Amino acid sequence: MPRNETSGFGPHDVTMPQLGMAQDAGRLTQWLKAPGDPVTKGDALFEVETDKATMEVEAQAGGYLTHVTAAEGEDVPVGQVIARISDSADDDAPAPAPAPQSAPDEALPEGTQITMPQLGMAQDSGVLVGWLVELGAQVGPDDLLFEVETDKATMEVPAGASGYLAATLAQAGDAVPVGQVVAVIASNKPDAPVARGMAAAAPATKAAPKADVAPDPKPAAPAKPAQAAPAPAGGRILASPKLRRVALEKGLDLAQLVQAGHPQPFHMRDLDVLESLAATAPAPQASAAMSTIRLEAGCPEDGFTAFAQWAADVHGLHDADALLAGLAGASLDRAATVAVERFGASRVYDVPAARSLSAVTEAENPPDLRVRDLRMSALSGISIGAEDRPVLTILARGAGLALVLECTPAQLAPDQAIALLSEFAGRMHDPLRHLL
Structure with a gap:
């Protein structure tokens, strides 16, 4: 049978999507395509x-x-594979197996189970960037519970229920499948809250490897690849969220991997190479160190968190990053483009000269x-040095904040940096x- 011109490269699993934050299953009421039918991306399926x-x-x-496994009228858990879109109507590859039903975990407290949401139709997992509520703390349904990153965006997820955060079942940096339980919110304050990572929740048996070649228990870092991956448009470095977070906390520069010709995308397995490159990098010259401006300031109270909640509740401004960019851009006293970075994820905003936070919009331009x-990190201080911006x-x-500004005199004159x-x-x- 001829190949469909809209087909991708290899089969694509079709999963039950999450259409609401509190949804853990959906009822498949009707198939709009029959097994073997040609499908174009965007067709109602x-x-x-x-x-x-x-x-x-x-x-x-x-x-x-192909491989339709869910019948009309069936209730299907979020994230479960229900069919496949194949390159051929005669695809004879094994059908996707339904996710095994695990026995209830008696060690977990009773309460409302919070699952990893599906933030996009094609998303099958999300990286938990960090928890926004302390374990054991009381939460309301609209309180932001955790932050999740996909290949498309980073988003803060509300609790969706009232009670106490009695269990967290993933740690920062863990990749969690859509629909998997990441937290439990109990009606009563827990005596012994549970904190686990994905490793503790992993099943005892694992799928067999695709190849019969035993992995090298300690692979050696390549001296230099024959050809590095092409640099992405805009100069963005391709790296996993976990590596970005760890590199940021350790003060490591991913650009050193790029300069060394290491192939992208970078993953945690490249951390040893990055650390060795940082250790062998030449010490900065005294003249370069003298050209760096580093200023520190302190706020006895963090006024931004309450302000962001007020702006969302009263004015409908729900993008806290846009508010943060607006306050920073206005401090330059001119129209500016501001990037807000958090554990390697970055969003860029255009900030107008007027003091209108509602006029702050996302942008694609290089930031000023x-x-x-x-x-949300454990860092108490930072001194990285001047960067490209x-x-x-x-x-x-x-209860307050520490603020650090690092730049060069070519980027900001000393009086501008102080202001x-x-x-x-x-x-x-x-x-x-x-x-005002």
């Missing part, structure tokens, strides 16, 4: 019903519908200023002054 709505789900790839938000770093310090940090510190302490 099936209809699913939740307790909130009924919705047609589009195909995320082109090819032929970087804001590195490390409030001025960098404002935000650290937690008790920028002073204005930003004032806005982070009392963001309402920005509106």
